[in-house]
Amino acid sequence: MSALFNFRALLRVILLLICTCTYIHSQWPSLLAKYKNHSMLGAFWKCARIGERASPYVSLACIFMAISQFND
Template identity: 80%
Template sequence: MSALFSFRSMLQVILLLICSSTYIHCQWPSLLDRYKNHSTLGAFWKMARIGERASPYVSLACIAMAISQFNE
């Protein structure tokens, strides 16, 4: 089933995008900062900001997602 039709898969994709964007922004800040005001690519900068500011909640969500994957 595609991630568009499964709510759980869609949450997993969004969580992975947040984690990936945060990692990329920590390693190469100028890569995402140059597209900050761009409409489409600015979403990755926004996801990186969510990952930086809400990192305890994002990490708990990653742990919960990993545990739920083991239970399948």
Template identity: 80%
Template structure:
């Protein structure tokens, strides 16, 4: 089943994108900053900002996702 039709999988994909974009922005800030104003690549910059500003909540969500995966 596609991640678009399964809500749990969609949340996992979004959470992993946020974590990945935050890591990339921390390692190479210029990579995402140059596409900040573009529509398609700007979404990755916005995900990195969410990961930076809401990092305790994102980490808690990652832990909950891991526990959920272990229970399945």
């Protein structure tokens, strides 16, 4: 089933996208910063910003996602 129709899979994809963009932005800040005002690629910069500003909540969400993976 596609992640579009499965809510848990969609949340997992969004959470992994936020974590990946935050990691890329921390390693190579100019890579995402140059697309900051771009309409489509600016979403990656926004995901990195969410990961930086809400990092405790993103970390907790990653922990809960890992625990839920063990329960499946």
